[in-house]
Amino acid sequence: xxxxxxxxxxxxxxxxxxxxxxxxxxxxxxxxxxxxxxxxxxxxxxxxxxxxxxxxxxxxxxxxxxxxxxxxxxxxxxxxxxxxxxxxxxxxxxxxxxxxxxxxxxxxxxxxxxxxxxxxxxxxxxxxxxxxxxxxxxxxxxxxxxxxxxxxxxxxxxxxxxxxxxxxxxxxxxxxxxxxxxxxxxxxxxxxxxxxxxxxxxxxxxxxxxxxxxxxxxxxxxxxxxxxxxx
Amino acid sequence: xxxxxxxxxxxxxxxxxxxxxxxxxxxxxxxxxxxxxxxxxxxxxxxxxxxxxxxxxxxxxxxxxxxxxxxxxxxxxxxxxxxxxxxxxxxxxxxxxxxxxxxxxxxxxxxxxxxxxxxxxxxxxxxxxxxxxxxxxxxxxxxxxxxxxxxxxxxxxxxxxxxxxxxxxxxxxxxxxxxxxxxxxxxxxxxxxxxxxxxxxxxxxxxxxxxxxxxxxxxxxxxxxxxxxxxxxxxxxxxxxxxxxxxxxxxxxxxxxxxxxxxxxxxxxxxxxxxxxxxxxxxxxxxxxxxxxxxxx
Amino acid sequence: xxxxxxxxxxxxxxxxxxxxxxxxxxxxxxxxxxxxxxxxxxxxxxxxxxxxxxxxxxxxxxxxxxxxxxxxxxxxxxxxxxxxxxxxxxxxxxxxxxxxxxxxxxxxxxxxxxxxxxxxxxxxxxxxxxxxxxxxxxxxxxxxxxxxxxxxxxxxxxxxxxxxxxxxxxxxxxxxxxxxxxxxxxxxxxxxxxxxxxxxxxxxxxxxxxxxxxxxxxxxxxxxxxxxxxx
Numbered sequence: 001x002x003x004x005x006x007x008x009x010x011x012x013x014x015x016x017x018x019x020x021x022x023x024x025x026x027x028x029x030x031x032x033x034x035x036x037x038x039x040x041x042x043x044x045x046x047x048x049x050x051x052x053x054x055x056x057x058x059x060x061x062x063x064x065x066x067x068x069x070x071x072x073x074x075x076x077x078x079x080x081x082x083x084x085x086x087x088x089x090x091x092x093x094x095x096x097x098x099x100x101x102x103x104x105x106x107x108x109x110x111x112x113x114x115x116x117x118x119x120x121x122x123x124x125x126x127x128x129x130x131x132x133x134x135x136x137x138x139x140x141x142x143x144x145x146x147x148x149x150x151x152x153x154x155x156x157x158x159x160x161x162x163x164x165x166x167x168x169x170x171x172x173x174x175x176x177x178x179x180x181x182x183x184x185x186x187x188x189x190x191x192x193x194x195x196x197x198x199x200x201x202x203x204x205x206x207x208x209x210x211x212x213x214x215x216x217x218x219x220x221x222x223x224x225x226x227x228x229x230x231x
Numbered sequence: 232x233x234x235x236x237x238x239x240x241x242x243x244x245x246x247x248x249x250x251x252x253x254x255x256x257x258x259x260x261x262x263x264x265x266x267x268x269x270x271x272x273x274x275x276x277x278x279x280x281x282x283x284x285x286x287x288x289x290x291x292x293x294x295x296x297x298x299x300x301x302x303x304x305x306x307x308x309x310x311x312x313x314x315x316x317x318x319x320x321x322x323x324x325x326x327x328x329x330x331x332x333x334x335x336x337x338x339x340x341x342x343x344x345x346x347x348x349x350x351x352x353x354x355x356x357x358x359x360x361x362x363x364x365x366x367x368x369x370x371x372x373x374x375x376x377x378x379x380x381x382x383x384x385x386x387x388x389x390x391x392x393x394x395x396x397x398x399x400x401x402x403x404x405x406x407x408x409x410x411x412x413x414x415x416x417x418x419x420x421x422x423x424x425x426x427x428x429x430x431x432x433x434x435x436x437x438x439x440x441x442x443x444x445x446x447x448x449x450x451x452x453x454x455x456x457x458x459x460x461x462x463x464x465x466x467x468x469x470x471x472x473x474x475x476x477x478x479x480x481x482x483x484x485x486x487x488x489x490x491x492x493x494x495x496x497x498x499x500x501x502x503x504x505x506x507x508x509x510x511x512x513x514x515x516x517x518x519x520x521x522x523x524x525x526x527x528x
Numbered sequence: 529x530x531x532x533x534x535x536x537x538x539x540x541x542x543x544x545x546x547x548x549x550x551x552x553x554x555x556x557x558x559x560x561x562x563x564x565x566x567x568x569x570x571x572x573x574x575x576x577x578x579x580x581x582x583x584x585x586x587x588x589x590x591x592x593x594x595x596x597x598x599x600x601x602x603x604x605x606x607x608x609x610x611x612x613x614x615x616x617x618x619x620x621x622x623x624x625x626x627x628x629x630x631x632x633x634x635x636x637x638x639x640x641x642x643x644x645x646x647x648x649x650x651x652x653x654x655x656x657x658x659x660x661x662x663x664x665x666x667x668x669x670x671x672x673x674x675x676x677x678x679x680x681x682x683x684x685x686x687x688x689x690x691x692x693x694x695x696x697x698x699x700x701x702x703x704x705x706x707x708x709x710x711x712x713x714x715x716x717x718x719x720x721x722x723x724x725x726x727x728x729x730x731x732x733x734x735x736x737x738x739x740x741x742x743x744x745x746x747x748x749x750x751x752x753x754x755x756x757x758x759x
Contacts, residue, residue: 049663049664050663051660051663051664067666069664070664070665070666071664072664073660076661077654077657077658077660077661079661079675079678079679080678080679089665090665090666093665093666093667094666137665138664138665141665141666279626288726293710308626308707308709308712309709309710310707310709323615323616324615324616325614325615325616427725428725430725430726430727431725433727434724434725434726434727437727452726453726453727456726456727456728456729457727485615485616485620487615487620487621487623488615
């Protein structure tokens with residue numbers, strides 16, 4: 001799904017947390033959002049997914065159906081039921097017939113290696129497993145736009161790889177537009193083709209991911225990347 | 232079936248049972264036999280009867296009211312408070328008919344226009360008794376077994392605990408009139424103003440081993456559960472007489488007053504049949520009727 | 529002491545006696561309390577959830593008012609409802625005083641704040657997260673409400689049982705608006721009071737035992753439910 005923002009502002013009282021002009025996310029891209037803490041990255045995601053609302057301006061979605069946008073959070077909430085039922089929940093909401101639901105959830109569980117955990121109590125899983133279930137759940141209804149807020153921040157490398165693989169797959173096979181916040185620049189390089197750098201609520205630089213990471217145009221970007229890489 | 236389904240079924244069953252119980256409950260435990268008439272009258276509504284605690288606590292109303300509903304189809308909501316409060320309800324138009332025992336206040340009630348055109352009628356009477364603990368510390372039984380004024384004087388002199396109704400009820404008014412006639416003004420720790428019903432006051436007197444004055448009907452109904460005894464009664468001057476009256480509330484007070492039902496009740500309670508019925512109440516259990524009907528013929 | 533043992537003996541005799549008057553009194557107690565709790569839950573639970581999910585100006589004041597009303601003395605609820613339903617009162621034409629309906633209304637005034645307060649305290653931590661999840665998975669407002677109730681069903685059931693405990697055991701409200709009228713508005717609590725004032729202690733104890741058994745049974749069911757769900 002294509003996103004167009006002409007102007008987007010979010011204030012908390014007198015504090016201006018987000019102040020964007022002219023941002024476009026093209027359909028089918030994989031965009032990373034990077035920047036220091038408090039830059040407004042999560043705020044942007046939350047406004048796009050409609051959890052939060054803007055103080056000024058709005059987001060133009062190519063399709064007006066809000067159900068095609070979904071978001072996965074850093075510590076996803078697991079419903080107090082089995083893994084399988086967690087994944088099926090969005091489909092239940094959409095009144096999918098039982099057999100179609102089962103097929104879809106089996107498919108996703110297989111791709112993410114969750115079949116053994118099918119009947120486990122979802123709220124008792126490890127961090128990595130939880131993240132995979134959350135991803136499967138979010139993808140169950142084939143959203144056009146997938147937002148992720150630091151999805152692999154505390155996850156082991158193996159699971160991180162699985163998740164990244166999944167993101168690439170759905171983007172290539174189904175054309176899902178992906179937008180995610182990360183502090184892991186190596187991850188950004190691996191997964192994304194576009195990049196947005198936010199600082200103090202403003203867009204500092206945007207463009208092709210690899211190019212910016214290799215040779216940022218703005219000084220601020222350069223400084224940030226250097227700092228991140230040093231760590 | 233699944234354990235959780237069983238549980239919900241159990242809960243639903245409990246709910247269903249309780250609703251059924253509520254619906255079919257409320258049957259009268261003791262009532263006189265139904266008359267030979269063609270069957271009960273269809274329920275046409277309800278009246279609010281404000282009455283004293285003595286008519287209710289003695290069980291008289293439970294005994295006679297089903298007859299009224301059977302014959303006329305009017306259901307009776309019995310609100311038993313003191314005569315004072317009953318008449319206040321009448322003044323405010325919150326009740327339809329009164330059955331009280333405070334003659335002076337009743338006369339004032341009628342005079343001030345709170346009653347309907349027919350005014351007040353005698354219904355029945357019994358008497359008051361003065362009761363006290365088994366050891367009778369004020370020596371009332373010995374000195375004043377049938378002298379109310381002397382009894383009260385002795386109690387005050389000894390400063391023995393006395394429980395007063397303190398609620399402007401008929402009994403309270405009677406008690407106050409006796410103190411007045413004796414030229415006494417009771418005050419002090421020994422004089423307890425309870426602001427409670429007759430049954431409660433008798434129980435209180437029992438607990439505190441004190442004295443009180445009660446209508447004979449409630450005394451007979453409740454006194455057996457206590458360790459009190461009658462220490463003074465049947466004063467020949469008639470000072471312990473207890474006259475009950477029935478009054479229909481002035482229907483012009485508000486639109487919600489059920490004048491038809493109230494009048495039906497008044498006529499019924501004054502009718503020869505009902506008067507006879509009243510005269511039988513308690514006869515078997517206590518050897519003598521608790522109330523003597525005395526409606527004008 | 530024999531008053532008490534006589535009471536206990538009479539309790540069993542009463543329960544097994546099949547006396548319609550006693551059953552009616554017990555049934556009416558249950559009917560009035562179940563009804564008021566049912567209605568209070570339908571009103572109070574969504575309200576508590578909404579409070580837990582949203583913030584707005586004046587929320588603090590509203591919460592303080594609700595907390596105060598959680599300990600509303602039953603006699604005050606009874607008196608207020610009585611005055612409103614009085615013939616002279618604003619709703620006098622409904623002629624509801626001295627009816628079970630009035631008793632249910634008075635108890636609703638007592639129980640609803642309890643359910644709102646307990647629900648709010650229960651959901652305030654989880655509700656924003658569940659709400660967020662629901663939005664991102666495409667759930668509508670009602671669906672999110674249903675989800676919250678399902679997710680927090682253990683605690684919410686306890687809140688409802690709390691409300692029921694309050695309803696079945698209070699005497700002030702039902703006495704004032706009901707009048708303890710034989711066959712019409714006589715419930716266990718008002719009946720016990722009457723029996724005591726008549727000096728009929730053994731019967732009073734008997735009804736008291738029945739009341740305790742009912743309270744115990746309801747709580748046992750709750751405990752069972754919590755144990756099962758918690759696993």
